[in-house]
Amino acid sequence: MIYDCVIIGAGASGLYCAARLLSSKALNAAVIDSGSRPGRKLLMTGGGRCNLTNRSIDISGYYTDDKDRLSHILSSHGSEESIRFFTDEIGLSLSFENDLVYPSTYRASTVLDSLLLYLKEHDCRFIFDTPVSDVSYEDGLYILNSDIKAKTVVLATGGASYPETGSNGSFTELLRSFQGINITPLSPSLVPLRTAEKDIFALSGKRVKCSLELYSDKKMQEFVAKSKGEMLFTDYGISGICVLDISGYAIRAVRAGQKPAIKAVLCDEDKVHYNLSRFTDRTVADALSGILMSELVSVLLDRAGIDKNRTVSGLNDREKEKVIESVKEMKLTVTGSRSFDQAQVTTGGVDLSSLNEDLSVPGNNGLFICGESLNCDGICGGYNLQFAWSSADLVSKGVIRCLS
Template identity: 35%
Template sequence: MPLKVVVIGGGASGLAAAITAAWGGAEVIILEHKDRVGKKILMTGNGKCNLTNVSDYHGKYYGEDVERIYSFLDRFSPQDTIAFFRQMGLYTKEKRDGGIYPVSEQATAVLDVLRSTCIHLGVKVFTECEPVSIKQGMVYYLEQKTQKKQIHFDKLILAAGGTAAPVSGSDGSGYNLAKTLGHHLIKPLPALVQLRCEGNYFKALSGVRAQAGLTLYIDHKIAATEEGELQLTDYGISGIPVFQFSRIVARALSEQKQCQVKIDFLPFFQQVDMEKIKESISKVAYKTVEEFLSGMAHKKIASLICKQAQIKPDVRVGELPAKKVMSCVEALRKFTVTVKAANPFENAQVCSGGIPLKEVTDQLESIYCKNIYITGEILDCDGICGGYNLQWAWATGVLAGRAVVQ
């Protein structure tokens, strides 16, 4: 009789685990909460699916035990992920930032190859299943929310995801299952998410995109710096540089700490450039201050700076002291906003927190329940944007899939 493996969760990590276990000769069944597997995969990389990243991953992950995170990634590297997909017939390409994408740049190609491989290997997929409990080698679940069913397993892989993007099936139910097995939980919070800020001027700035340097302050101390395309929304700030430190903000706010972000709308300007701007003031005396600032930053931002400096729209550069004009330029470099909240899980790409890594073995087996393995986002690990979170999903899924058949 072949080994019977049940995988709870048909996301990236669950599919990788199921395929790997099936390659090892196991009879595999996936229990998926939604009406089909891999919904979240289709949402990644703006629909292009940034599979992994071949850049050095040290410093790109968060969690209570970062060294343990690296130890798993050392055993299944980004290069291993590329080989894993090539084995299934998916070819990839590398972009300048080290991001690895399918050649077609279609997330559907990634999901298609995973699904077709499952079919080829005889992996059974039961959809619209809601696991309720795990007891003595049995999973008890509801099919289509009403029919009570149960299934036997020799080994079980819990890959139910976290709480980010619940529309994809990550509704936090995996946490509840893990807790019934004796596991503890580091409070899950949104990560890779937009930030809500104080101020009644954001509606006027909504839609503005600008290259900017960002400095995050937690209780007035520098906590992180980022640079990239900032997006201003009608409630606050968004964009990749914001996402990168949003998990720090969400956790700090949960601890009632003050969070501020200083925005430099002139990140490419050096001190010598500022001196040249000062020297040019007399040559542009005919311009309004707003027009002058619009030569450096988006007009909506220039307008707000003038309003905050109590400079009327028709006031010209030549009508003000040079020092006053330069104070407006300086304001473009230290525009500070106070963050009042991170957007909720519905808007987040991943979540921080989860089951502590100390509660699984090096084979990802639960230290509380033999023959039960835990993988993916449900564990206490989250990465920055750029393919790092999917790499964690593939790596832990494959490692667990190997472990169950050893």
């Protein structure tokens, strides 16, 4: 049998690509996956709730080698087009939380089941437990693993994060025989960070609302990125969505040999001033206990070199200043990150700039790439799934053009 199109990867981008393809034309298409089940990572998204897109995506929230190309991909099929396809064509009901979009059931399995039902209705074939380890081109056909033949092939193999879901970075090997593609080395992103400061390890499991500023150096002269939200202390450093959002920048800085530093603004400075002038009979720790959790206050006062049991009235002006400086913001030095096992996405991959505009491989009529195998990753909040949908849609149009 010769397939019109074989899609390698039954993840978010591969399934969406198949759905877009079959929605516009009846084709003999198959989706191949190394695992025994489709959409393993999709089921984990949004903590199992699947934040499937964001209605006000800002291109500055993505890292990529080519922002113009990215802009073209996102504008040709953006969040509104994806929302329309999911609701009108697939029959998935959605809920909107400000800009964030979820299935109304708040279950990622509903998104997966809806996509699979649609693909079944459109006669899509599935081939599981089949890792593709070789793609070659002979006599106008692509040959996969020396026995599966197709006129067009879509590589939707994901990145290298959460490898137990099947995305293990194997696409770099698959592409090795195709010339002219540049692959930016893969590294983890949206990933918890390791810090040099060990005093916070004792706070493991505790959370604090804060705003973060990332600088490229310890002296905090060159601002890189900022974020806001809940930071989670761990026994190796920090995590939480606001940390994940700046992690890509931090990892790049570490890789460039810099020592990136984070300024975590923990509370309103005015409140610290007020409590220190109003509750002078209290110990310093008690005066601050209504502003920040006591364990965190202890760490910050240790850093300031002030005994937490001293009374506020006993502090001189210099010591009070030290307390205020230390408590209002916490300084952290990033030394690295957790591994791919804990990274929500992969940064790096096939450079957008090394592909044709329709995401086909130059000089290889009919070979396309979509999803996280491409060098594009975004912040939390539906950015990554939207890139999966958008790039998959663009590829589906390229496949149709190629076959006609």
